[in-house]
Amino acid sequence: MAETESKSDDPAREIAERYRHRVGGVLTALRETVARFGYVSRSREHVVADVFNLSRAEVRGIVSFYHDLKTTPQPPVQVRVCQAEACQSVGARELTTRVESHLGIKLGETNDAVSLDAVYCLGLCAQAPSMMVNGRPLARADLCDLAEEIPA
Ligand code: FES
Incomplete structure (x- = not known):
């Protein structure tokens, strides 16, 4: 079929x-x-x-x-870094650069192990910058949070 x-x-x-x-x-x-x-x-x-x-x-x-309605199999780890204004004002772009370096992929890219996407506000503006790993939100996120979740 x-x-x-x-x-x-x-x-x-x-x-x-x-x-x-x-x-x-x-x-x-x-x-x-x-x-x-x-x-x-x-x-x-x-x-x-x-x-x-x-x-x-x-x-x-x-x-x-809807971005969340994926049409292809996804890697086991999915990372999203907030790119909206509140997070940008406290370093989201720098955080994104560090996350890209840690994962070895750019925003919007996927490999066999991980995907890295932008998200525009996770509702954690007061605790920015924020990101999400496999659906779990991380407030006042930094690379250490991600390194705990995904060792290099
Ligand atoms: S702008 Fe990033 S959580 Fe709202």
């Missing part, structure tokens, strides 16, 4: 069916698909489109709009 075909036994169908009649169900189903499988494959986009009676293009549009 081609990757673009919608399989009837795909576990993503059970997820989508669960949210089928809920307001915001499409996004919730896609988020749960990412939580369970790590990303939303094309075939799973098609499953969601089928269950919600949407076009594949509509579901593709939703998936492509």
Whole structure:
């Protein structure tokens, strides 16, 4: 079966069916698909489109709009460094440079072990700069925090 075909036994169908009649169900189903499988494959986009009676293009549009709805397998460690104003005012750019050096990748890049992305406000402005490692927010972040999480 081609990757673009919608399989009837795909576990993503059970997820989508669960949210089928809920307001915001499409996004919730896609988020749960990412939580369970790590990303939303094309075939799973098609499953969601089928269950919600949407076009594949509509579901593709939703998936492509939200950065968190990954479409490819992700590395085991995901780092995000806040680039918004409050964090910039207390050294987020310098922190980003140090994090890039520590990880050996630039902002927006991914390797087999880690991804490094920008995020625009984690709600920790009063404790800036901030970053997030595998969904765990780090306030008043510095390279030592990251080095504890990800030794070089
Ligand atoms: S601006 Fe960085 S947490 Fe709000």
